[in-house]
Amino acid sequence: MSATWAVYRRWLRDRRLSTVSWTFGLIVIVVATAAFYPALGSSTEALASGGSEAMSSLLGLSAGIDPGSPLGYLWIGLYANILPWTLMALGVSLGSSAIAGDEGTGALEYLLSGPVTRTQVLFGRFMAAITVLVVVSVVSGLSLVVSMPFFELTDEVTTTLPDGTTQGEPGATIANVVDGTVSAFAVALGLTAIAFLIGAVSGRKSWALGGASALGIGGYVLYTLSSMTSSLEALTWLSSWRWYVDDVMLINGLDWEVLIPFGVTVVAVLLGWRAFLGRDLQSS
């Protein structure tokens, strides 16, 4: 068994309990959100119609989504905010722990006193962190797929437009859930990689946590403010929220911009690898 595989397995094993907790917590959130749909569909419609542009932006309604429809409800109730934020929090936690977490306690130093290379540790742990993120994302998507039929989310609905005409809105499908979950995962993946990069470069978990969180939250604030003032528009390219909220891949399907975080991840891991190979370990 290679050292990379041993490092990968051990790191997953050390996070077994926390992974189960995150997964269970997200299942509860997803199923509870789905369960409220039959009761709250009309309320969300009222909220959306009476809100400001900033509020619509916060809810992810800038694309003119009908919040009374199954997909509109899932978007504003789960995919526009809760799911990506939760996955981001998990990803930043994992990314900052992978190298910098154990380095701060001295555990990484002891591992590297044996016949294990820094390269093996870095890639083994990054793969393990991504594995946890994938598992939690997939289970959240699966829990929605399983629960949707029980709460009318797969049913087509008919809505009345302001001009009195009616319009049919499709129910949510497995493909919608896959697209939405993949795009939310991609947002989290990018910040996981940023946290990992900062941790690998600095060896300091607090810097990794703070830096990646600031980027995630700052990007969200920038995107939200940009809906009120166009002067900030140029800065929103820094934020994954720009394409995530604007493109609404849960409803419109995946597009090429979902690949941006994957590209960021490749670059971040390579930069982190190079920095980690060349620097001193922080003493505990």
Place this chain on the structure above:
Amino acid sequence: MLNAIQTDGLTKRWGDLRAVDELDLAVPPGECYAFLGRNGSGKSTTARMLLDFIRPTSGTMSVLGGKASDPAIRARVGYLPGDLNLPRTMTGNDAFDYFGRFRHDAEPAERASLIERFGLDPSRPVHELSTGNRRKVGLILAFMTSPELLILDEPTSGLDPVLQEEFRDLLAERKANGATIWLTSHVMAEVARVADRVGMIDDGSLIREMTLEELRHQATTEITLGFTEPVAASAFDGVASVTAVDVDGEDLRLSIRGPVAAALTRAGELGAVRIETDQNDLDSIFIELLAGKVSS
């Protein structure tokens, strides 16, 4: 034969801080070398460079004839850190399995023997163990693969006297089997029973190297002589081996380095009625050496 550890001009600086400065070390195979110094003198920094945790600012070094960054070299090294930190979920058994897995020559029988010898319960999470028991886990991890080179940072710190004795026996056995041992300590007496040679580091610089035999020759004997009336210190002027004389009422305190016969003869001539002796312990020598009171 290549030295097990060789450093030439090894230097580590962080900005203006000179952690290790121009360190030249040569530890031949099979030797037990004790690296002594006060807290913050550069001992652990040297150990961390030897294991490639940190890279030298300048100078060269080799470990077992190769580079410390080479995992094949580190596979032949056992390491005990000053404070063993392992993931919170890891039990002693987990640690032995996990770290043993990287070393294909890990010996289960040796591991079981060490667990029994140190009286460790390996089923408990390491972070829940007392300092002494964590130390045992670290020692077992360091010794369980019978490495060619042992790098031990403050190895007996936290061990009770019985386990310290057990550790010294273990060290002697490994040394007899040909292992090279490089250990750090700030307690001279602790290493006196196991080391062949001692290097003293202060402010990052190696200030002295000597064999244990040379070290013991540095020891002074303190003799207190009691008289019935005050005697002048000058009464011992020119007496062989006497390096200092202090007067305390009707007592004289002599510091003697070397044979005591001449001093005792002079004491008899002066009518001494009482004699008390006290040998300076090695820690006192260490302190004197670091203070520059003993010439090289």
